[in-house]
Amino acid sequence: MIRLENIERTYVMGADTIYALRSVSLSIAPNEYVAVMGPSGSGKSTLMNVIGCLDSPTAGDYWLNGHHVSSMNDRQLARARNRDIGFVFQTFNLLARMTALHNVEVPLIYSGMKRRVRQARARHALETVGLADRMLHRPSEMSGGQRQRVAIARALVTEPSILLADEPTGNLDSITGAEIMKLFDKLYDAGNTIIIVTHEKAVAEHAKRVIRLIDGAVTSDGSPGASR
Amino acid sequence: MLFGETLVIAVQSIRGNLFRASLTTLGIVIGVAAVITMVALGTGARAAIDEQMEALGGDILSINSSSWFSRGVARQTNTLTTADARALAIDGRHLGGVVPEINGRQQVKYGNRNLNVTIIGTTPNYPEVHHFNLAAGRMFTEADDSARRRVAVLGSEIPGMLDADAASLLGRTLQIRSISFEVIGILGSKGSWGWRNPDDDIWVPLSTAQFRVTGNDLVETISARVRDGATIEQAMLDIERILRREHGLLPGTDNDFAIFNRKQFLDSRQEATEVFTYLLAGIAGVSLVVGGIGIMNIMLVTVTERTREIGIRKAMGATRGNILLQFLVEAMMLCLFGGGLGLAVGAAAAYFLAEFAGWQTQISSASVITAFTFSAAVGLIFGMWPAKRAAGLDPIDALRYE
Ligand SMILES: Nc1ncnc2c1ncn2[C@@H]1O[C@H](COP(=O)(O)OP(=O)(O)O)[C@@H](O)[C@H]1O
Ligand SMILES: [Mg+2]
Numbered sequence: 001m002i003r004l005e006n007i008e009r010t011y012v013m014g015a016d017t018i019y020a021l022r023s024v025s026l027s028i029a030p031n032e033y034v035a036v037m038g039p040s041g042s043g044k045s046t047l048m049n050v051i052g053c054l055d056s057p058t059a060g061d062y063w064l065n066g067h068h069v070s071s072m073n074d075r076q077l078a079r080a081r082n083r084d085i086g087f088v089f090q091t092f093n094l095l096a097r098m099t100a101l102h103n104v105e106v107p108l109i110y111s112g113m114k115r116r117v118r119q120a121r122a123r124h125a126l127e128t129v130g131l132a133d134r135m136l137h138r139p140s141e142m143s144g145g146q147r148q149r150v151a152i153a154r155a156l157v158t159e160p161s162i163l164l165a166d167e168p169t170g171n172l173d174s175i176t177g178a179e180i181m182k183l184f185d186k187l188y189d190a191g192n193t194i195i196i197v198t199h200e201k202a203v204a205e206h207a208k209r210v211i212r213l214i215d216g217a218v219t220s221d222g223s224p225g226a227s228r
Numbered sequence: 229m230l231f232g233e234t235l236v237i238a239v240q241s242i243r244g245n246l247f248r249a250s251l252t253t254l255g256i257v258i259g260v261a262a263v264i265t266m267v268a269l270g271t272g273a274r275a276a277i278d279e280q281m282e283a284l285g286g287d288i289l290s291i292n293s294s295s296w297f298s299r300g301v302a303r304q305t306n307t308l309t310t311a312d313a314r315a316l317a318i319d320g321r322h323l324g325g326v327v328p329e330i331n332g333r334q335q336v337k338y339g340n341r342n343l344n345v346t347i348i349g350t351t352p353n354y355p356e357v358h359h360f361n362l363a364a365g366r367m368f369t370e371a372d373d374s375a376r377r378r379v380a381v382l383g384s385e386i387p388g389m390l391d392a393d394a395a396s397l398l399g400r401t402l403q404i405r406s407i408s409f410e411v412i413g414i415l416g417s418k419g420s421w422g423w424r425n426p427d428d429d430i431w432v433p434l435s436t437a438q439f440r441v442t443g444n445d446l447v448e449t450i451s452a453r454v455r456d457g458a459t460i461e462q463a464m465l466d467i468e469r470i471l472r473r474e475h476g477l478l479p480g481t482d483n484d485f486a487i488f489n490r491k492q493f494l495d496s497r498q499e500a501t502e503v504f505t506y507l508l509a510g511i512a513g514v515s516l517v518v519g520g521i522g523i524m525n526i527m528l529v530t531v532t533e534r535t536r537e538i539g540i541r542k543a544m545g546a547t548r549g550n551i552l553l554q555f556l557v558e559a560m561m562l563c564l565f566g567g568g569l570g571l572a573v574g575a576a577a578a579y580f581l582a583e584f585a586g587w588q589t590q591i592s593s594a595s596v597i598t599a600f601t602f603s604a605a606v607g608l609i610f611g612m613w614p615a616k617r618a619a620g621l622d623p624i625d626a627l628r629y630e
Contacts, residue, residue: 054543054623074548081623082545093540093627097244109233110545154544 002028007060020046022216033188034195035207043216044197048166052087053080086155088165092147094139101135104154125153145176165196238558252526253566255519260570260599262512267595268578270505272588290488291450306446307484320466322458325357328447337403338390346429349437365398365413373433380409384417385427520606527614539626552619559611567603
């Protein structure tokens, strides 16, 4: 369902060219649970952004559910972000002035869903992540763990084919982080495809497959038990 | 559906920064208010001139003797006579009604009341040519005129000035210059225009006035109506031809009378008013543009402030078009809000100018529609650039923005 071929992402900084990704090729099938690991600056976020259709690679080809992403226009990209991808950020990225419920509604607004249906779906998603009693709270009135649950509900609500999470526990304490990971496990068991970026070994152990990146290149790809 | 959401988001955003939004729209408020007030003044002035035209009868030519211009000395020599008026009435093919008149202010006495009003000596067709109605009684007749009867017709405000009931005055006698006149009719109100209020005049037969007061057959003014279907130019040629013949003027000499064309006079005033209105509205329009720049400025700030929000919305599936629409709607909403407020302020200003400065103002639906169209257009034009900037943001850059 995801296929990357020789993906390259470079940044030109004055005279230097920084390689965030170097010729990355990999494929991910439905209902996989993948962890992406690597030191800081190794290109994990860049890879996630490319997969999430937020960033465009400078070279290479990317197919998402059989569609060639590299040649999509703005509308098609927006549609892919809306329908196929659920993105969870390290810094939550919630709309500060809106309630939890409205935040979860946002993707459904852009898919053109009617208000009633939309609100019912958003409520259901918030119940799934255990926030039934916090729907009308604003992000500033919630803890970090609760905010990340709202973000996960928002990623889930469109029933995307892939759930992407970039260090979802990075801003949380270890107990809250463990709870969030339990939630991902539950979603995986329910049949979702999950790709999660982390540098915590404990987090990676939840996954069934681990991809290691160093300096923008894939150095290993296998089960979590495999040695580095 | 999405448009409804866009409106909700715009309202929330404006409400979140209500004070700033109000300050921002001040430029639009002032611009629209100024345009509305200026156009209201212009429309009012035009309506006033139209009314005058209606009241005076735009198709009336007045003839005065022009001899007082001779050799730079003001000489009180009238050249127009009753005979001239008769000749015009008989020979003027393009003239529909000829009314000679003399007038002057005289002492009027009724019971213990004393007035000083304008007495007009004229012919029986005066009301018809000058568009007066008869409110009570009758106008004097040719018979009254040729018999030099002492009968008087009063302007509509005279009874009030005499503290008398209009109906009870009919048949009563009043003294004009100590001469008794019988009141036989009262004219309907015409309303004042500018420096003259015809409602406090009194009319008497021309021959009576000439016999009792001036002692000759000279008249001061002859009014002539242009006959239906004839042009003003034709009528003026008629008058010139007949009067030159009557006065025995040799070819090459100047006219000893002047023809005054009221319509032309009012038309030129109308034109001046219009030019002035457009000029003022144009200047006011400039302040609208300045207001629009204010809107653009604040929208650019808003876009920068909300860069992260834009990134989030794009990551959640918003297209460029969605974002563009959202910021355009917000800019237009600000402008329409300012336009509505400006309309209220402008209407209030027009009202106060009319009430306390006595200027005639008129707010037309056209100016209201124009105000809203203009403020929407200002929002569209000046909101476009910031909205495009917002729409063109790269989702990743926007998300990373601090
Ligand atoms: N906008 C950018 N401009 C320049 N360099 C960037 C930019 N974004 C990322 N990089 C560089 O790309 C590399 C990979 O970054 P990133 O994917 O964020 O790493 P990770 O998430 O693994 O810490 C880093 O060397 C980083 O400095
Ligand atoms: Mg990162």
